[in-house]
Amino acid sequence: MKDTQAQLEKLRKDAAECALIGDLAIDSKKRELFTRLADHLTVLASQVERVIADSVKHN
Helix, strand or coil: CHHHHHHHHHHHHHHHHHHHHHHHCCCHHHHHHHHHHHHHHHHHHHHHHHHHHHHHHCC
16 A cells, blocks of 8 residues: 555656646647646546545455
């Protein structure tokens, strides 16, 4: 479970970094790319969070 929690934290951190890069990007294509990456990583983190919550409920 600790590995899963660590992965969740990494996904959240990576999403925040991508969002920051997107905000700072001058090129519109790079801004769009990093914003999409941040959104995707946020969705993945939410899915991992649900798996953790389901695992806790079933234990």
